[in-house]
Amino acid sequence: MADLFADDAPPPARNDEPREDAPLADRLRPRSLVEIIGQEHLTGPEGAIGRMVAAGRLSSMILWGPPGTGKTSIARLLADAVGMRFVAVSAVFSGVADLKKAFAEADRAAQAGQKTLLFVDEIHRFNRAQQDGFLPFVERGTVTLVGATTENPSFELNAALLSRAQVLILERLDSEALGKLLDRAEALEGALPLTGEARAALVASADGDGRFLLNQAETLYNAQIAEPLDPAALGKFLQRRVAVYDKDREGHYNLISALHKSLRGSDPQAALYYLARMLTAGEEPLYVLRRLVRFASEDIGLADPNALVQCLAAKDAYDFLGSPEGELAVVQACLYCATAPKSNAAYAAQKAAFKSARETGSLMPPQSILNAPTKLMKEIGYGQGYAYDHDADEGFSGANYWPEGMEPQTYYTPVERGFERKVKERIEYWDKLRRERGQ
Template sequence: MDLKNHTPLAERMRPKELAGVIGQDHLTGPEGSLSLSIKKNHPFSMILWGPPGSGKTTLARLYAKSFDLPLIQLSAVTSGLQDLKKNIQEFTATPLFGKSRFLFIDEIHRWNKSQQDFLLPFIERGDFFLIGATTENPSLTVNSALLSRVRVFTLNPLGHEHLSSLVGSYEERYGPLHLDQEARESIVAMAQGDGRYLFNLVDGVQALGKDKPLSKEELSLFLQKRAPLYDKAGEGHYGLISALHKSVRGSDPDAALYWLARMLEGGEDPLFLSRRIIRMATEDIGLADPQALAVCLSAKATYEALGSPEGELALAEAIVYLSLAPKSNALYTAYNKARESASKTAHLPPPLHIQNAPTKLMKELGYGKGYLYDHDLEYAFSGQRYFPKEMERESYYSPKEIGFEREMKKRVEWFDRLRTKLNEEGA
């Protein structure tokens, strides 16, 4: 290897032709979208959405090269509207006799709405074809006006076989990598689907200058473990908490523990997790297991008392308990129905007989008149109406035949029968 070449290895290893891009056959294969576009000589604007190291920049460069058109590259991290205006002025100053150009904007999700909107008329007129690259969901980070003018392509993280192929390509070019088979597997796993990071690891191994193959244990002494891929503020945050919640709802404690660990290892705030766990107890278990809420509240208190890492076990305990608890959303559904009714009838007062009468005038107007004190009656139940008089009595809560809600269902039905009986007798 040429030690005098300070160009990063990942840059040197970029493929020279579109066919050399691996792991994105849905775009670069014979029937891939980009391949067909090139074959038909029909370029278009696009957003490339994919994880780090999946080949977005490489695809942008090779796509432009295939049409023999210039590619202007900007990074939304370091460039703003002034840089964009400057490049567009250069476009108009140097006509290409009917030809267009490509404008590549890396990390396009970092530009705000006004910066993205500035691109619109130039794309409309065909002054350039836009290629945007992003690691964030474009539907959440790119404005709709721009999305309507481009095609969005999703790139996949590189699989184990793709990363192994990259190691092989390196060895064909620069010679054997001094790692035994287990250590080779280890750096592929450490890359987590990121080709750029893999080449950084390979470069680090070769920089050690070892003559004999390193073992996995020896490798771990020289290479730092990669921090887990996790965006605490973006889609990754919401995607993983959704996966955790749905695993609990689906009664899979193993999957739930996995997603909990992914989030904690990624640096998620444990108190955020504890609040979401409490929400799971009320939304998905409810009165099917009233103890679930107490377990989750105790887990939060335990974490606050112990901190990390000891307190994390309390969160794991709550997750397993919730996963294996009987599930019912009857309470959650009932409350949402009640909210809907409340929003439509907020102008209706409570019936007079269940309102207090602290003044003489209110007593004369009938406040509190006819109220029956339930504790003085048989079964401690009067069967009176408690809804506004303008409303029919509603039924929101329908317990399920599962867990403790079986008992709640018996009670609901018993009170319903008793209410009907008392109302018939009163009539």
């Protein structure tokens, strides 16, 4: 057969070319396996798929990976590469009757000397009995099964089915792979109306999903934007609208803002005044308590961990006593928060960590710290090399817990106030141990 990986290898003939008005992602669909982006560990000459295609024989397989990474394209192109019939069913839309029909057609094709590749999208959505129904047809070679799933096969697929299929793991598309997809889109449609920084932001927003990225690019093309968008303008263009507060109750929000800022400013007298203004005007005490609970985490945090306990205890007391007796518990929580040492370190850490999580998307943790409850997960390296901290000197291994390719970050910086002073000392001590151990 022709060398799949030769630069001059012609793409296989197709009879299902997309229409000119088809979505951009469909028009950019790969025409051969060499055009698949980001999965070279599988489709390259040394990869499992590359080797099977070079040999001209396919085994049943499960393609496991995030959305938009090429599972459907790989299955379709596999059939082309080895000259097999391609039949696709979806576990979302297909039932037992559809499967019976597919197997019967595959039987007739086999008698005529034509092998069938049966692609089952979202295969994990079939129940256990339906999955068992595949077994006899896979075992006698009526079909070569290629299943696609975004879920862990160890938990979602029958052991009997897994034993008859090779699990191949697709990786989320990195920024380089996503950039190549945009290059292909621009070669077809022209330059995107984006600055260089905005283009990078668009790639980051895709979180490894090539289909999502191309859909976003198509939205930009369809809008016929005259001037290139910068990152801020791109964010405004693509984001959804959010609801705003009802301005009919502006006084309500003015008072809660004044209460919050008085608490933050450690002025118990002013805080008590605004609390009284709200309660005497008929404000719901439980609303005020919700704001106090939030304040205890946002503006006090670990400087005084007991502030959150006090606020929740006040909520329980009010639930038990009701008004007016329970309102004294609200006052007590308010005064406790106003006079407690302040720190927004936990709040700042949350914002920084959430921002980082959105930017890095679905990076996998190191395999050494992943649980491996199944044989498959152990075989692919989950849990190997884990350092159990309780066995280390001083109960601290100093291991690296960050995803591969991501530098350790500092989100939480304790202040020199209240209990956080002790937390700061602990963190500094652990950092010292890491440096001494060269980690």
